[in-house]
Amino acid sequence: MSTPAQRVHDATLALLNLLEKGEEATTAQAIELRCELAEATAAAGRLEDAFYQADELLKDAQREHGPADPLVARVRQTVAAVEDVARQGE
Numbered sequence: 001m002s003t004p005a006q007r008v009h010d011a012t013l014a015l016l017n018l019l020e021k022g023e024e025a026t027t028a029q030a031i032e033l034r035c036e037l038a039e040a041t042a043a044a045g046r047l048e049d050a051f052y053q054a055d056e057l058l059k060d061a062q063r064e065h066g067p068a069d070p071l072v073a074r075v076r077q078t079v080a081a082v083e084d085v086a087r088q089g090e
Helices: 004-020 028-043 047-065 070-088
Strands: none
Touching: 004 028, 028 047, 028 070, 047 070
């Protein structure tokens, strides 16, 4: 099992590789990687960064796909996961 820091590194690298290939940041694959990055960032204890990532991702996904899209539901799960990590640390 990888550490939170390794997860952040792996998700960041995968997302950068995807974007370098010309993929948009709001495709299903990019959204999944951005979710993983936000969740891993929270697990690594960088909550302010994680909240920012999740918030921006939610805005991007809603703007691109509409509020009822399953991808937006996935992002909402990430927002909840980041909030859970923050609550556990209280």
